[in-house]
Amino acid sequence: MNRRPVACALAVALLCLLAAAAPVTQAAPAVQAALAAAPAALDAHGQLRDPALQARFEQITKELRCLVCQNESIADSNAELAGDLRGQVQELLVAGKSDDAIFKYMTDRYGEFVRFSPPLETKTLFIWGAPFLMLVLGGVIVFRIVRKRASMPLDDDAVTGPDLR
Amino acid sequence: MWKFLLPFAAFVALAVLFAFGLSPSRDIHALPSPLIGKAAPIFALTDVLDPARVVSNSTLKGQVYVLNVWATWCVACREEQEALLAISQSHVVPILGLDWKDDREKSRQWLQQLGNPYQAVAYDVDGRAAIDWGVYGAPETYLVDANGLIVYKYISPVTEAVWQREFLPRIAAARRGGA
Numbered sequence: 001m002n003r004r005p006v007a008c009a010l011a012v013a014l015l016c017l018l019a020a021a022a023p024v025t026q027a028a029p030a031v032q033a034a035l036a037a038a039p040a041a042l043d044a045h046g047q048l049r050d051p052a053l054q055a056r057f058e059q060i061t062k063e064l065r066c067l068v069c070q071n072e073s074i075a076d077s078n079a080e081l082a083g084d085l086r087g088q089v090q091e092l093l094v095a096g097k098s099d100d101a102i103f104k105y106m107t108d109r110y111g112e113f114v115r116f117s118p119p120l121e122t123k124t125l126f127i128w129g130a131p132f133l134m135l136v137l138g139g140v141i142v143f144r145i146v147r148k149r150a151s152m153p154l155d156d157d158a159v160t161g162p163d164l165r
Numbered sequence: 166m167w168k169f170l171l172p173f174a175a176f177v178a179l180a181v182l183f184a185f186g187l188s189p190s191r192d193i194h195a196l197p198s199p200l201i202g203k204a205a206p207i208f209a210l211t212d213v214l215d216p217a218r219v220v221s222n223s224t225l226k227g228q229v230y231v232l233n234v235w236a237t238w239c240v241a242c243r244e245e246q247e248a249l250l251a252i253s254q255s256h257v258v259p260i261l262g263l264d265w266k267d268d269r270e271k272s273r274q275w276l277q278q279l280g281n282p283y284q285a286v287a288y289d290v291d292g293r294a295a296i297d298w299g300v301y302g303a304p305e306t307y308l309v310d311a312n313g314l315i316v317y318k319y320i321s322p323v324t325e326a327v328w329q330r331e332f333l334p335r336i337a338a339a340r341r342g343g344a
Contacts, residue, residue, distance in 0.1 A: 067196065067301035067302075068301060068302065070194070080266065080292075081292070081301055084291075084292045084296060085296070088296060107199065108199060108200075109199070109200070109296060109297065109298070109299040110196070110199070110299050110301065111196060111197060111198065111199040111299075112199075113196055
């Protein structure tokens with residue numbers, strides 16, 4: 001076990017480098033090219049010929065996390081597994097699967113963690129709601145402070161003194 | 166009073182959160198598998214040692230077995246090999262190998278040099294079977310019960326201690342529940 005201790009979360013990029021350098025579980029190296037989608041559906045650059053499909057492909061792969069380098073999407077990652085999964089997404093698109101079906105295909109195998117934005121459902125309600133909760137909370141606090149200040153009596157000291165509390 | 170207590174409480178809460186979240190002992194690469202409790206995906210691939218032979222986990226239906234994902238490019242798998250050999254010699258459960266995105270010749274040499282703990286090794290050259298199993302690194306080791314359900318997944322090299330602690334009790338439980 002030669003996992004290097006990760007001291008803090010500041011170095012997200014560094015973390016990925018470490019993961020590539022000395023992981024306990026390793027990513028597959030470039031042994032094989034990405035899974036071949038139906039070759040006719042791809043152009044010379046490996047992109048889908050159908051522009052509508054290609055646009056969906058780009059959208060979906062941006063939304064899927066590469067599990068090897070966890071802060072990259074499979075669209076950006078050079079990891080071998082990311083390449084395989086891109087190929088898989090292409091194949092599913094060519095097979096006429098919907099976006100939802102493709103996301104389900106991925107979460108069935110790798111869990112909700114592969115999605116950068118979790119779907120809105122009961123158990124994720126807090127995650128989605130928390131920012132609004134914070135906003136309301138902050139608003140209430142600011143409102144109370146402002147009101148308290150407004151109700152403070154104005155005296156002469158307030159004009160001359162530095163104490164603006 | 167609250168004016169001082171609240172920020173302090175918030176600080177303590179964050180400190181606890183960070184202590185757990187950023188602890189170096191926490192393996193951020195170990196993810197829970199959604200496949201636990203689900204049917205093990207069936208694969209039928211060629212035998213790494215004999216391209217004419219098909220290896221499928223469907224032949225182990227009704228048995229408790231272990232699937233070990235490995236590859237010759239995986240350094241940690243080499244570490245694991247000794248423990249796997251000892252485990253296979255204890256004849257507790259059959260171990261099936263899944264050789265992930267590898268080179269047949271290198272794999273053959275590996276098994277010759279280090280010994281072969283596997284009942285059979287399926288050669289997953291394009292990594293499709295691995296995707297179905299939710300594999301994202303090597304080594305990974307799965308325990309499948311007699312009903313063909315994945316009971317447990319272990320990420321990183323299996324050692325004798327891990328085998329005793331994590332696998333044997335689950336194998337015993339699977340046998341009690343399954344058969």
